[in-house]
Amino acid sequence: MQSDNKKVMLIDDNEIDLKINAKLISITKLFEEIIICQSAEEALDYLSRNMNDDDKLPNFILLDIQMPEMDGFEFLEQYKKFSTALTDKCPVAMLSSTLDFGDTQRAEANPYVIKLLKKPLSPKELAELI
Amino acid sequence: MKTPSVRVLYIDDEENNLEAFKASFRRQYEIYTAISAADGLKILQSVNVQVVIADQKMPNTTGVEFFKSITETFPDPIRILLTGYTDIEALADAINHGHIYRYITKPWNDLELHNSIKNAYDAYKAKIDLRNKVAELEKTNDELNRFIYSISHELRAPLVSVIGIVSLVKMEGLYNSSGEYWSLIETCSNKLDYYIQKTLQYYKNNKTVTDESPVDFKKLISELIDVYSYTDKDTRFTVNVDQKVDFKGDLFRIEVILGNLISNAIKYQKAAELNKKVNIDVEVSKELAQISISDNGMGILNEHLEKIFTQFFKSKVHHGSGLGLFIVKEALNKIEGRISVSSDLNHGTTFKITIPNAK
Numbered sequence: 114m115q116s117d118n119k120k121v122m123l124i125d126d127n128e129i130d131l132k133i134n135a136k137l138i139s140i141t142k143l144f145e146e147i148i149i150c151q152s153a154e155e156a157l158d159y160l161s162r163n164m165n166d167d168d169k170l171p172n173f174i175l176l177d178i179q180m181p182e183m184d185g186f187e188f189l190e191q192y193k194k195f196s197t198a199l200t201d202k203c204p205v206a207m208l209s210s211t212l213d214f215g216d217t218q219r220a221e222a223n224p225y226v227i228k229l230l231k232k233p234l235s236p237k238e239l240a241e242l243i
Numbered sequence: 244m245k246t247p248s249v250r251v252l253y254i255d256d257e258e259n260n261l262e263a264f265k266a267s268f269r270r271q272y273e274i275y276t277a278i279s280a281a282d283g284l285k286i287l288q289s290v291n292v293q294v295v296i297a298d299q300k301m302p303n304t305t306g307v308e309f310f311k312s313i314t315e316t317f318p319d320p321i322r323i324l325l326t327g328y329t330d331i332e333a334l335a336d337a338i339n340h341g342h343i344y345r346y347i348t349k350p351w352n353d354l355e356l357h358n359s360i361k362n363a364y365d366a367y368k369a370k371i372d373l374r375n376k377v378a379e380l381e382k383t384n385d386e387l388n389r390f391i392y393s394i395s396h397e398l399r400a401p402l403v404s405v406i407g408i409v410s411l412v413k414m415e416g417l418y419n420s421s422g423e424y425w426s427l428i429e430t431c432s433n434k435l436d437y438y439i440q441k442t443l444q445y446y447k448n449n450k451t452v453t454d455e456s457p458v459d460f461k462k463l464i465s466e467l468i469d470v471y472s473y474t475d476k477d478t479r480f481t482v483n484v485d486q487k488v489d490f491k492g493d494l495f496r497i498e499v500i501l502g503n504l505i506s507n508a509i510k511y512q513k514a515a516e517l518n519k520k521v522n523i524d525v526e527v528s529k530e531l532a533q534i535s536i537s538d539n540g541m542g543i544l545n546e547h548l549e550k551i552f553t554q555f556f557k558s559k560v561h562h563g564s565g566l567g568l569f570i571v572k573e574a575l576n577k578i579e580g581r582i583s584v585s586s587d588l589n590h591g592t593t594f595k596i597t598i599p600n601a602k
Contacts, residue, residue: 127400133407140414179396210403212395212443214495232400233407236414 122148122171124156124188125208126180134175134208134234141236143243144173153180153188160195171203173243175230178209178216185209189225206230206242248273249364250290254283254309255298255325264296267353272360280304280312287313292320294363296356298349299326299333307333310341318342319370321363325349391446399439405432441566444499448574451495455601458490458497460525460532464505467498471506478509478519486527491602496574501534503567504594508538510563513589516540531600537593543586551584 121144125131128151135147148171150156156174163169178185185207192200207220210232220229228242252275253264261276268274275290277283280301286292297306304312310322323345324337337343344366345359409429412418418425461484468480508521516539524535543551543558550556552572555565575582579599586592 127404129404130400130407133404133411136411137407137414140411179400210396210400212399212440213392214447232403233410235410 120144120146120148120169120171120173122150122156122159122174122203124150124153124174124180124185125177126152127177130177130232137234137236138239141240143236143239153183153185153191156188157191160192160199164195164199170199174203174205175208175234176205178207178211178220186219186223189223193225200225204242206239208232208234249294249360250275250292251294251296251360252277252283252286252290252292252320253296254278254280254301254306256301257298260298268357268360271357280309283309284313287317287320293367294323294360295320296323296325296347296360299324299330299337305333307337307341307343310337310343314342319367321367321370323347323359323363325351387446388450391443391450394439395443399436402432402436402439406436438564438566441564441570445566445570445573448496448499448570448577453493453496453578455491456494458492458494458532460484460486460490460527460534463494463498464501464523464525467502467505471502471509475509475512478512478521480521480523482523482525484525484527486525486532488527488529488600489602490527490532490600492532492598492600493578496578497598499574500571500580500596500598501536503571504536504596507563507567508536508540508592511558511592512538512540527600529600529602532598534596534598535593536596537591539591542588542590542592543584544588545586548584548586552582 121138123131123134123138125134131149131151135149138144138147148159150159153176160170176185176188183191189205192205204227205225207226207229208231209216209229211217217229220226230238230242249271250273251268253261254277255261255264256278258278261278265274265276275286275292277286280297280303283295283297287295295310297309299306301309306324306326310324321344322342324333324341324343325347326333327349334346337346344363347356347359405428409418409425409432412425461482464482464484468482472478472480505521505523512519519539521536521538526533547556547558551568554569556569557563557565572582574580575596575598580596582594582596584592584594
């Protein structure tokens with residue numbers, strides 16, 4: 114495993130999915146540390162708080178689409194306002210159970226999203242991405 | 244039976260006519276009268292009138308001019324024009340510009356006018372009923388769209404969590420810890436997920452308007468094989484795509500069609516077969532794409548061949564949903580494609596499809 118895949122940030126409003134995905138990542142050891150955020154706001158808050166602290170910043174973000182108040186696409190609108198120093202080092206993959214054609218196309222069109230992963234998260238697919 | 248209360252407005256500059264009209268029809272209808280177009284308009288603004296009768300020859304504003312002036316503000320009431328025998332020009336004008344329902348000559352015949360009012364009211368009612376029906380249908384349509392969206396999100400999300408838990412159980416080596424219970428949960432969850440996906444495909448196929456986007460068959464087919472051979476890695480695919488010209492078509496439906504056929508080709512293999520094969524050939528011309536998908540699987544009984552495209556037809560083996568090929572056929576109908584099938588029991592099945600190139 115590459116040494117720069119240290120921290121992953123999971124953003125999801127669904128506690129059960131957070132639990133499942135965190136467990137799955139810890140079993141597969143794809144990342145050393147997991148930052149769990151229960152909302153897009155919480156994630157943005159974390160990123161701005163630790164903007165200058167490389168040790169605390171994630172190297173990868175797994176982002177849910179449907180979340181109350183701020184959804185995944187709205188998060189991305191805010192995410193792109195961070196410095197490229199941060200965003201370049203931290204690619205985003207969306208993770209959703211959506212079958213909606215519109216969601217898929219919007220995710221593909223977003224420059225910050227490297228892939229739309231379908232739930233349930235497959236360790237193999239995740240490994241291929243990082 | 245008592246006739247429903249029909250509100251009729253009669254506009255005429257001759258007081259005598261208004262009185263005579265009232266006297267003749269007051270028992271059948273709710274009558275409003277006006278001595279000029281301007282007065283008539285005031286009544287229209289305050290009363291919900293269903294039938295308007297106007298005399299053609301009035302000072303200031305003629306009957307046709309009046310009707311013309313209210314086409315936008317009061318489009319619903321049905322119009323009847325009263326005029327003298329010789330007024331051909333007024334008649335032509337009325338038909339062309341005034342949205343006139345009937346033309347009645349003066350002096351009127353009570354029975355004829357009565358029938359005209361009755362028919363006009365029926366026309367009014369039909370118009371309003373149709374509008375209500377359209378509004379109702381639009382509402383239903385809207386609800387169906389929201390229903391489809393909520394199936395694809397709210398209903399599926401927890402199910403996908405369950406499938407995720409089962410894969411965790413596998414990773415932690417607990418899959419066989421409770422007899423066959425975990426594998427039963429997995430089978431049921433996958434089946435439910437499959438039904439949800441097929442149901443969505445069916446509704447989307449019915450509702451979405453056809454679109455035209457470029458299709459790269461080589462790329463599309465290899466993606467679909469990746470998706471569907473995920474659970475079954477034994478089947479060997481041989482894909483030949485001859486696409487020298489651009490192809491434009493309905494990407495969503497083509498994906499649905501090929502996806503279902505590829506998934507069937509994998510699903511209906513013989514369990515004992517060591518050399519499971521699927522051949523896919525695509526030939527694209529300026530006019531159409533010809534696609535053939537053949538497998539060496541279990542094949543289809545001759546007497547079943549006719550029925551496989553009907554909704555809810557399922558074979559006894561491999562309990563499908565009875566929706567896959569039905570959806571294929573429906574999707575092909577929408578994009579004017581064709582499908583044919585030939586099969587040898589125990590030797591395999593070949594589906595041939597043609598899809599017109601929209602380019």
